[in-house]
Amino acid sequence: MAQQTGAARRAPLTRERVLRTAVARADAAGIGSISMRGLAQELGVVPMALYKHVANKDELLDGMVDLVIEEFDPPADALDWKDEVRERVLSARRAVLRHPWARLAIESRTRRTPAVLGYMDSLAGAFRGGGFSANLTHHVMHALGNRIWGFTPELFDEPADPDAPPPTAAAQEATARQFAERYPHILEIAMAATDGDLSRVGEGCDEQFEFEFALDLLLDGFDRLRAEGWTSRRRP
Amino acid sequence: MAQQTGAARRAPLTRERVLRTAVARADAAGIGSISMRGLAQELGVVPMALYKHVANKDELLDGMVDLVIEEFDPPADALDWKDEVRERVLSARRAVLRHPWARLAIESRTRRTPAVLGYMDSLAGAFRGGGFSANLTHHVMHALGNRIWGFTPELFDEPADPDAPPPTAAAQEATARQFAERYPHILEIAMAATDGDLSRVGEGCDEQFEFEFALDLLLDGFDRLRAEGWTSRRRP
DNA sequence: ACGGTAGGTGTACGGTGTACACCTGTCAAG
DNA sequence: CTTGACAGGTGTACACCGTACACCTACCGT
Incomplete structure (x- = not known):
């Protein structure tokens, strides 16, 4: 009860609180929405106050990643x-x-x-x-x-642009067909991935499947090397 | 000879020239040195002039990458x-x-x-x-x-900080040993990679070898799948 | 001779990270 | 009870960024 004057009006800033708020903000609005100023405002505090809990923006990002790792x-x-x-x-x-x-x-x-x-x-x-x-x-x-x-780069997927108007199936097919003469092999792949229905090309790949495909391919390869006692010793 | 007045003093700006200058600058000073303003100055031109040849900074980066691909x-x-x-x-x-x-x-x-x-x-x-x-x-x-x-993320290598003082071999060894209790397996790996000489830990990994190691592992795995006629067909 | 246009200019706006000096409230030691 | 250190929040300021917009100017084909 000694500190009733200013303590109750605002939870004290804390590295933990800064990082958690940043993560929540990034979850909701994307990494691009993370700025020291915006974050400070959300915390009801002046921008420079954050620097008492985080060395700089890079360290803020590092801290956010750490929270994910946890x-x-x-x-x-x-x-x-x-x-x-x-x-x-x-x-x-x-x-x-x-x-x-x-x-x-x-x-x-x-x-x-x-x-x-x-x-x-x-x-x-x-x-x-x-x-x-x-x-x-x-x-x-x-x-x-x-x-x-837990991720691999998305080689084929279109980055989802939330502002773009949803393309019609017909438009997607038209776009896809434009590739035909220039990029025949990519077209082939798109055909194979969509069972020949190019209007479904916008659905993207099954990232989870691709991820596990590559992961298992590697793990099996690792297993083979382990079994034969493979080593890179004596190699410049 | 009709345009001797202003033409000779400055080679005309061109998308090609903008991109090549940007690549040269990035080669010399890193991607962080690429700014529309700095680039314009190097070309002896006002910043907004670049926008007549490049839609925006993102497209500039795309164009630079294209030059590398070429x-x-x-x-x-x-x-x-x-x-x-x-x-x-x-x-x-x-x-x-x-x-x-x-x-x-x-x-x-x-x-x-x-x-x-x-x-x-x-x-x-x-x-x-x-x-x-x-x-x-x-x-x-x-x-x-x-x-x-042609690249994989550098999982273990220290990002080279050009401003950092070159650490002594002794300092490197001390740093490495600090890991011992906390990260025993990483220490083991570091020992194996340096033939037990932890002072060499700063030399980093042989990225080229690691790259080809993984590449060949994958290619061999691919070969096996191709030989067995593997397919993902009929998979939701 | 003339109008259109491609390309370079100048100004301005709203954003960024963060250095630095300052203030203020809390708490421990004298 | 006083004092003084110090952690933590403040305010101002700087240098930079990308780029929208209006303008000007020199060339071109007609």
């Missing part, structure tokens, strides 16, 4: 290595899909925070526990690349 | 499909390494320009010509992901 499921180590890696990566994917901005944020981040390192370390531990040498574990994690975060 | 080697179709894909992707890698900013630019771009589509189409053509069904070609290109551009 949502990853903990390892369930009763599993066989392949299932464990698979489960952890797919769990990462689920978290990243919950926060659509995270994909871009992770790609643009370079700092490895303790949360990032912790995740990578535990994933490496899954390989090691499954009989992978440290050497093979190293290369194998490189091969997974960004897939350890 | 450096990719043309297909050498005497080759077997695997060698051809391998060669084209590694050629893309060479071009991207020549322009270090391109990696980030490609990742942040979403527009598919004719140059982008043309490259993807011809890569798809290599698979098709090698006996891949359109269906399998589709999934296989998704699996390659950003690797078709």
Whole structure:
């Protein structure tokens, strides 16, 4: 009761509160809506106040990504290595899909925070526990690349532009057919992916399937290398 | 001789000239140095003049990426499909390494320009010509992901900070050892990668090797699927 | 000779991140 | 009880950004 004057009117700013607010804002309005000024306003505070809890905007982004990483499921180590890696990566994917901005944020981040390192370390531990040498574990994690975060770049999908008018099926088909002479192979692929119904080309690919396709292809390849005792030793 | 008055003093602005200047600037000073204002100044022109040749900054970036794509080697179709894909992707890698900013630019771009589509189409053509069904070609290109551009994210490497003082070998070793209790598996990997000499940890990974490792792993997996006539048909 | 037009100019607006000096309320030590 | 340090919120200011819009000017084909 000593601090009733100013304390009740505004919850105290906190690094935690700043980051959570930023995540909520990005969830609702996209990563582009994150600005120190806008965030400060949402928190009922002057922009510079944020800098008492976050070094700069880059660190803010890093902190937001860390919050997403905290949502990853903990390892369930009763599993066989392949299932464990698979489960952890797919769990990462689920978290990243919950926060659509995270994909871009992770790609643009370079700092490895303790949360990032912790995740990578535990994933490496899954390989090691499954009989992978440290050497093979190293290369194998490189091969997974960004897939350890649960996403791959969308090579074919149109980036959804919320302001664009919904194109008619006919317009989509017309556009697709324009490719025919110039990009015959892409057309072929589009035909195969839509069962020949080019009006469905706007539906995009089944990202989840593509993700698991590549993931399993890699995991099977890893398994083979592990079984033959593959190593890159003595290579310049 | 009719236009001697103003023509000789300044080469006329051109979309080509704008893009080439931007690429040269990015090569020298990084993608962060690309601003409409700075670019205009370098061209001896007022900022808004650029907009007569380029719709906006996004299109400028797209155009720069297109110039990099133009450096990719043309297909050498005497080759077997695997060698051809391998060669084209590694050629893309060479071009991207020549322009270090391109990696980030490609990742942040979403527009598919004719140059982008043309490259993807011809890569798809290599698979098709090698006996891949359109269906399998589709999934296989998704699996390659950003690797078709010749790069993978650097999971372990420290982003080189040109302003940072060069750390001593002893300092590097001390830093590395701090990880020991917290990140034992990453430490293991670092040990394996440096032959136990942690002072060499700053040298980073052999990106070229890691790239080819993953690429070949995937290509071999693709080959297996092709041989068994794999298809995703009849899958919701 | 003349009107249209492509291309370069100048000004202006609303946004950004953040450096720096300042104030203010809380709390521990004297 | 006083005091003084200090964490945390404030206000102002700067340098930069992309780009909308109106303008001007020099060339061109008619």
